[in-house]
Amino acid sequence: MSSTRDWFGAALVEIAREYDHVVVVNCDLAKATRTLPFKEEFPDRFFECGIAEANAIGVAAGLAQEGFRPFVASFGHFLTGKFLEIFQSVGLNDAGVVLVGTHAGLAIGRDGPTQMGLRDVALMRTLPNVRVFQPADGAEVWQMMEHLATDRHPSYLRLCRQPQPEVHADGYRFRFGVPHVVREGGDVVVFAMGGTVPVAVEAAGRLAVDGITPTVVNVSSLPVDRAAVARLAGAHRRAVVVEDHYRVGGLADEIGRIVLGLPDRPRFDVLAVPDYGQAGPPEELYRRYRLDAAGIAAFVREAAR
Amino acid sequence: MRGEGVVAGPAEHADPARIARLATRCRLVLLEMIHRAGSGHAGSSLSCADIISVLRFDRMDWSADRSGDVFVLSKGHAAPAWYAALIVGGDLPAEEVGTLRALDSRLQGHPDRTRLGLVDVSTGALGQGLSVAVGRAVARRLHGRDSTVYCLLGDGECQEGQVWEAFLYAGANRLSGLVAIIDHNDSQSDGTVGDTLPLRPLPDKLRAFGWDVAQVDGHDHGELRDALRRRDPGRPSVIIAHTRKGRLGPGRVLLDGSHSDLPSPAEYAAAVDYLETLLECGA
Numbered sequence: 104m105s106s107t108r109d110w111f112g113a114a115l116v117e118i119a120r121e122y123d124h125v126v127v128v129n130c131d132l133a134k135a136t137r138t139l140p141f142k143e144e145f146p147d148r149f150f151e152c153g154i155a156e157a158n159a160i161g162v163a164a165g166l167a168q169e170g171f172r173p174f175v176a177s178f179g180h181f182l183t184g185k186f187l188e189i190f191q192s193v194g195l196n197d198a199g200v201v202l203v204g205t206h207a208g209l210a211i212g213r214d215g216p217t218q219m220g221l222r223d224v225a226l227m228r229t230l231p232n233v234r235v236f237q238p239a240d241g242a243e244v245w246q247m248m249e250h251l252a253t254d255r256h257p258s259y260l261r262l263c264r265q266p267q268p269e270v271h272a273d274g275y276r277f278r279f280g281v282p283h284v285v286r287e288g289g290d291v292v293v294f295a296m297g298g299t300v301p302v303a304v305e306a307a308g309r310l311a312v313d314g315i316t317p318t319v320v321n322v323s324s325l326p327v328d329r330a331a332v333a334r335l336a337g338a339h340r341r342a343v344v345v346e347d348h349y350r351v352g353g354l355a356d357e358i359g360r361i362v363l364g365l366p367d368r369p370r371f372d373v374l375a376v377p378d379y380g381q382a383g384p385p386e387e388l389y390r391r392y393r394l395d396a397a398g399i400a401a402f403v404r405e406a407a408r
Numbered sequence: 409m410r411g412e413g414v415v416a417g418p419a420e421h422a423d424p425a426r427i428a429r430l431a432t433r434c435r436l437v438l439l440e441m442i443h444r445a446g447s448g449h450a451g452s453s454l455s456c457a458d459i460i461s462v463l464r465f466d467r468m469d470w471s472a473d474r475s476g477d478v479f480v481l482s483k484g485h486a487a488p489a490w491y492a493a494l495i496v497g498g499d500l501p502a503e504e505v506g507t508l509r510a511l512d513s514r515l516q517g518h519p520d521r522t523r524l525g526l527v528d529v530s531t532g533a534l535g536q537g538l539s540v541a542v543g544r545a546v547a548r549r550l551h552g553r554d555s556t557v558y559c560l561l562g563d564g565e566c567q568e569g570q571v572w573e574a575f576l577y578a579g580a581n582r583l584s585g586l587v588a589i590i591d592h593n594d595s596q597s598d599g600t601v602g603d604t605l606p607l608r609p610l611p612d613k614l615r616a617f618g619w620d621v622a623q624v625d626g627h628d629h630g631e632l633r634d635a636l637r638r639r640d641p642g643r644p645s646v647i648i649a650h651t652r653k654g655r656l657g658p659g660r661v662l663l664d665g666s667h668s669d670l671p672s673p674a675e676y677a678a679a680v681d682y683l684e685t686l687l688e689c690g691a
Contacts, residue, residue, distance in 0.1 A: 157573060162546065164543055169548060169551070173543075187536075192530075192540050
């Protein structure tokens with residue numbers, strides 16, 4: 104197993120070999136964000152801005168305006184913390200920057216809430232032209248990177264630190280905005296993105312003994328296709344969103360708005376982080392916040408009742 | 409539209425008297441825009457009207473398809489000065505003078521490139537423009553393009569930390585394709601820059617950050633042109649342009665240099681009379 108940031112680092116070098124306009128803007132985190140192999144192979148296309156994210160975002164916007172496809176990488180929390188710079192220099196310039204936010208969610212563990220990307224999706228979703236991507240496994244990372252290299256939209260790529268198993272079947276094709284069913288079921292549908300997708304799949308497996316067979320949907324890019332979500336939600340009695348993010352502004356809001364518009368809407372429940380987070384071993388944090396497989400299974404069991 | 413009859417043309421570039429007339433015409437146009445809109449930063453726009461005129465009508469490799477030099481108005485609240493230069497330069501139709509800050513207008517209160525392609529970089533929240541200018545200069549160097557990226561900042565704006573991140577980066581990377589101009593009028597929203605949070609010694613700080621520093625009278629077109637012509641091939645350049653907020657012409661200042669006050673109809677009429685007299689006198 105590998106993490107989405109590891110797959111990102113490998114895919115970045117591959118797409119950079121193919122596409123000359125791919126460049127990297129770094130904020131002293133090349134090792135942690137896995138852009139170091141890119142730096143070693145393409146030193147002339149690697150711009151070190153130091154611990155100065157605001158300037159890095161502006162520099163990336165300027166590079167994008169001149170035809171490059173810059174990937175500016177840092178912890179998601181630090182990058183999206185420069186919201187006003189992203190709003191203006193990237194968003195209002197419609198500059199084709201890829202903001203790469205790593206260490207999404209609670210998984211950074213003992214470093215605690217000042218490093219945890221728990222509000223990043225919420226911030227990015229307030230910008231109408233910025234697209235959000237969060238891959239659930241290696242196959243999806245590689246396809247997303249090909250998509251991002253050839254696309255021009257301002258984008259936010261949310262990556263995880265924890266190792267994740269492959270959740271997609273062979274032949275999976277990533278398409279922007281299209282939710283993908285990774286496990287077919289009935290009665291309850293669970294929407295997840297990124298690192299919570301494999302955990303939700305594992306939770307669904309545990310529920311079989313209770314006679315509950317949830318459908319698990321990977322929503323790996325936003326804004327999501329409304330009709331597709333409506334069809335999936337409408338085909339179930341219960342809809343649940345599970346996300347490793349603050350409970351306001353993330354996937355729950357996205358799915359909730361669609362569910363709210365359904366004529367015979369299913370019951371809707373959200374399992375997400377309700378506070379600032381805290382320091383601790385990742386596995387204990389996920390247990391505490393009920394975002395491990397046991398917690399998700401218990402939550403879905405309650406929701407399905 | 410007021411002050412018609414002085415429109416820029418390519419043959420006029422080398423003539424300082426013509427630049428002075430074009431700058432006066434820009435002042436007339438920007439004041440008319442703000443007067444008709446009923447809002448806008450007149451003092452800040454007047455402060456940099458000469459700098460913008462020298463850039464647009466003389467020093468910049470300007471083309472309306474924006475393939476030449478780049479101009480970043482980091483002090484975005486001076487947008488009327490830039491719009492006025494575009495109108496005087498014939499890039500924008502004169503009819504748009506009355507559309508500043510209006511609903512659906514291309515002439516937003518602060519420059520928005522998603523609405524007006526003649527704006528190279530959207531600005532408004534202070535402190536960001538220089539970073540984008542740096543990115544564009546880096547990109548052009550990587551492409552091997554011989555061109556210049558100009559960035560106009562306010563002095564109060566230099567209190568923003570991001571500006572110093574950009575100064576640091578450009579100096580360390582010897583980004584010679586970048587020219588910053590600081591409109592140093594010593595005035596910001598709540599008072600003087602010196603009283604609010606002083607920048608001094610500004611030239612020393614900029615030199616320490618690896619920049620070639622020049623200081624000029626920001627209303628003297630000859631000094632501005634000379635400073636913009638003189639470039640260090642191994643370092644980014646910054647011109648500290650000493651200016652007066654609200655300056656209309658020699659010895660004449662609107663609203664005592666206020667940052668954001670609007671001229672009354674009488675003050676506006678008096679300013680127009682003064683500027684039209686300047687034009688009639690050939691200045």
